[in-house]
Amino acid sequence: MTVALELKNVTKQFGSVIAMTEVSMEVTSGSVTCVLGDNGAGKSTLIKTLSGVHKPTAGEFLMDGQPVDFDSPREAIAKGIATVYQDLATIPMMSVWRNFFLGNEITIGWGPFRMLNIKKMKALSKQQLLEMGIDLRDTDQPIGTLSGGERQAVAIARAVYFGAKVLILDEPTSALGVRQSGIVLKYVLSAKERGVAVVFITHNPHHAFLVGDRFYLLNRGKMINEFQRKNVKLDELTMAMAGGAELEALTHEISQVKGK
Amino acid sequence: MANAVKDERVQKTSPITTLLRRPEFGALMGALAIFLLFSSVDTTGNFGQPGGIAGWTDIAAPIGIVAVFVALLMIGGEFDLSTGVMVGTTGLLTGVLVTELGLDLWTSIFLVLLFAAGVGLLNGWLVVTTGLPSFIVTLATFFVLRGANLAVTKQFTGTVRVSLTEETANYDQAAALLASKIEFAGASFQISILWWIFFTILATWILTRTKFGNWIFASGGDANAARNAGVPVIRTKIILFVMTSMAAAFVGIMFVLRLKGMQAGQGVGVEFFYIIAAAVGGTLLTGGMGSAIGASLGAVIMGMAYIGIPYALWDSDWTFTFLGLILFTAVLINTFVGKRAMKGRKK
Numbered sequence: 001m002t003v004a005l006e007l008k009n010v011t012k013q014f015g016s017v018i019a020m021t022e023v024s025m026e027v028t029s030g031s032v033t034c035v036l037g038d039n040g041a042g043k044s045t046l047i048k049t050l051s052g053v054h055k056p057t058a059g060e061f062l063m064d065g066q067p068v069d070f071d072s073p074r075e076a077i078a079k080g081i082a083t084v085y086q087d088l089a090t091i092p093m094m095s096v097w098r099n100f101f102l103g104n105e106i107t108i109g110w111g112p113f114r115m116l117n118i119k120k121m122k123a124l125s126k127q128q129l130l131e132m133g134i135d136l137r138d139t140d141q142p143i144g145t146l147s148g149g150e151r152q153a154v155a156i157a158r159a160v161y162f163g164a165k166v167l168i169l170d171e172p173t174s175a176l177g178v179r180q181s182g183i184v185l186k187y188v189l190s191a192k193e194r195g196v197a198v199v200f201i202t203h204n205p206h207h208a209f210l211v212g213d214r215f216y217l218l219n220r221g222k223m224i225n226e227f228q229r230k231n232v233k234l235d236e237l238t239m240a241m242a243g244g245a246e247l248e249a250l251t252h253e254i255s256q257v258k259g260k
Numbered sequence: 261m262a263n264a265v266k267d268e269r270v271q272k273t274s275p276i277t278t279l280l281r282r283p284e285f286g287a288l289m290g291a292l293a294i295f296l297l298f299s300s301v302d303t304t305g306n307f308g309q310p311g312g313i314a315g316w317t318d319i320a321a322p323i324g325i326v327a328v329f330v331a332l333l334m335i336g337g338e339f340d341l342s343t344g345v346m347v348g349t350t351g352l353l354t355g356v357l358v359t360e361l362g363l364d365l366w367t368s369i370f371l372v373l374l375f376a377a378g379v380g381l382l383n384g385w386l387v388v389t390t391g392l393p394s395f396i397v398t399l400a401t402f403f404v405l406r407g408a409n410l411a412v413t414k415q416f417t418g419t420v421r422v423s424l425t426e427e428t429a430n431y432d433q434a435a436a437l438l439a440s441k442i443e444f445a446g447a448s449f450q451i452s453i454l455w456w457i458f459f460t461i462l463a464t465w466i467l468t469r470t471k472f473g474n475w476i477f478a479s480g481g482d483a484n485a486a487r488n489a490g491v492p493v494i495r496t497k498i499i500l501f502v503m504t505s506m507a508a509a510f511v512g513i514m515f516v517l518r519l520k521g522m523q524a525g526q527g528v529g530v531e532f533f534y535i536i537a538a539a540v541g542g543t544l545l546t547g548g549m550g551s552a553i554g555a556s557l558g559a560v561i562m563g564m565a566y567i568g569i570p571y572a573l574w575d576s577d578w579t580f581t582f583l584g585l586i587l588f589t590a591v592l593i594n595t596f597v598g599k600r601a602m603k604g605r606k607k
Contacts, residue, residue: 077490085488091481093548094474102478103490105471115469 003065004029004166004197005050005081010059012045019045020221022059026214027166032188032198034208036237037218043201046218047170050199051083052076063166082164086171089155092144096136099143100125100158132157132190149180153187160191167191168199173207185211205237283542284554286594290540290586291557291564298568307571310447317449320563321456322347322511323530324556327537328463329507331555333500334538335467337480337547338387338394340501342379342401343508344531349405350376350512351522352413355422365430373509379405380505384498394501406528413524423521431517439518452514456556459507463552476500480547533562536583540590561586 005027012020020042027033037043048054049061052070061068063079070076073083090099101121108117125139134153136146143151152172159167169188173181188211192198202208208215215232217225217240225240279285299308306312326343333340350372357368383401387394413422424431438455441448467473475496478486483493508527516522539545540561541554565583569576 073488074490083488085485089485089488091478091485091548093481093544094477098474098477102474102486105474107471114471115465116471116474118469 002029006062008060010056013057023223025216027197027199029197030195031213032192032200032211034212034215035201035218036208038203041218042221050168080165082159083168084155090143090151093142095140096143097122097125097139104162128161129157132187147180148176149183152184156187156191166197170201209234209237283549284551286590287541287554287557290590291560294561294564298564301572303573304571310445314447314449316563316567317453319566320559321452323533323537323562324456324559325459325511326507327534327555327559328460328552329504330534331538331543331550331552332463333504334543335480335550336476336497336500338497340504341398341531343534344527345402345405346508347512348409348527350509351516352409352422354513354516355424355522356416358428360416365428365434369513376505376509377502380502384501388494410524420524421521424516435517438514460552460556467552536587542594
């Protein structure tokens with residue numbers, strides 16, 4: 001397996017605030033790399049660095065072994081790094097096919113008479129979604145009529161179709177129920193099977209454990225731990241999520257027991 | 261793998277639901293209802309005849325031409341309150357360039373369109389760079405132009421009116437294209453109606469059949485998500501402001517040719533007609549949804565009210581009240597029906 005993305009001792013400072021300190025990580029193609037961290041651990045800064053929003057203050061950012069220096073998210077997208085944001089992935093009132101091809105519309109005709117090839121886009125989006133296992137009756141329906149999990153799934157399918165080599169998922173399951181999260185996790189796996197390097201950012205070790213191949217633990221802007229799939233158990237992962245996180249999980253469990 | 265999704269597909273969408281979901285559906289029903297209403301209370305027997313139709317389409321055409329582009333702008337998530345006064349400004353400017361500065365009529369028309377594009381560009385640029393609501397920015401433009409209309413007109417003519425005579429070189433050509441009448445079915449229709457139909461088709465094509473149209477929906481629907489998908493949101497919005505401003509200029513030029521002059525106060529207040537037409541036509545004020553055909557139907561409704569009220573021998577002082585009620589009812593029905601249809605589709 002090849003290393004698609006690599007961070008070497010990357011530090012990001014905003015004025016006097018150090019958001020990330022000497023973070024190193026490897027993201028390999030055809031695998032799911034999970035970044036676990038509590039609120040304020042530096043997950044957002046990491047995502048924004050990977051997707052070209054922020055430039056590292058120090059350290060190296062390598063893609064396919066070559067150093068890269070993105071000035072904007074568009075440059076990162078052009079290089080094949082696609083980011084699916086939790087709430088900002090799709091436009092609710094637009095149809096599924098319009099969302100799927102947004103920014104990458106297929107057109108026919110010439111010059112001022114160039115128009116959308118609607119038939120082709122409808123057929124292609126339906127087929128592509130089907131290949132990812134999303135079976136929609138009608139790609140003409142507004143995407144807002146789909147469930148949250150399905151919308152995330154369409155956004156993932158879109159990124160994969162448009163040639164994403166690296167797919168960054170920002171908390172894709174955090175706002176979803178159990179069943180919906182399941183849907184999204186399945187698409188994470190199908191993206192992986194297609195050879196995409198998936199970066200799955202979450203604060204939920206349960207979800208991460210279901211799909212992850214490699215786990216990074218981020219706390220207070222530092223990578224505090226790293227696990228491989230084969231030598232870690234779920235409770236170890238949960239425990240490792242630092243003292244505060246452990247306590248939080250415990251509180252969460254207790255409140256659940258009390259609630260029921 | 262598809263099992264989880266499959267149960268979302270139990271219900272087939274009926275063609276009626278599909279129809280109800282169209283944003284212009286409410287406006288179409290409204291137009292039919294208003295037509296039937298005024299036909300039934302008509303005292304002249306002329307409302308549904310070619311003569312009457314020529315009358316209310318004449319009112320509707322200049323509203324419709326601007327309203328379709330206002331609708332596009334609103335779908336793109338922005339407002340333009342300077343469109344009404346822009347009709348006046350561009351008409352006055354055409355008159356001043358020709359009569360006072362002695363420029364050729366065609367050159368003047370070209371310069372006026374260029375000026376309008378510039379104002380649209382400025383509106384758009386100010387909105388995207390300052391981040392202020394377009395409501396405020398274009399309200400400012402509205403007042404700036406309103407003052408300038410009066411001041412500049414007085415400066416040049418000493419009165420509040422600019423005139424344009426038939427003796428102006430090329431007047432015949434320009435008037436034939438923009439301000440003539442066409443005899444049809446025993447009535448004379450304004451040529452503006454053809455332009456209105458043309459612009460409605462053009463705007464509909466842009467909105468539903470082009471890449472730019474896709475970007476309009478996206479920019480108004482969720483600018484952030486659109487940007488993440490690679491849509492040039494800023495450029496899209498600025499172009500929309502330019503188009504809206506130029507549509508207003510087109511109508512201003514049409515009016516100055518037809519009326520052979522223009523009053524300094526012309527167009528003030530008309531911007532709301534365009535917004536009403538767009539809203540009645542199913543365009544969401546928050547952006548992301550709407551239709552150019554709907555805006556045109558909204559203009560038809562206004563034209564019918566303007567002609568239908570005097571035909572019914574009602575007190576035409578109440579025209580605005582009537583339009584206000586139409587606006588409220590139409591938007592209420594649009595919202596209600598639209599929501600129902602959306603839900604009907606979900607499960």
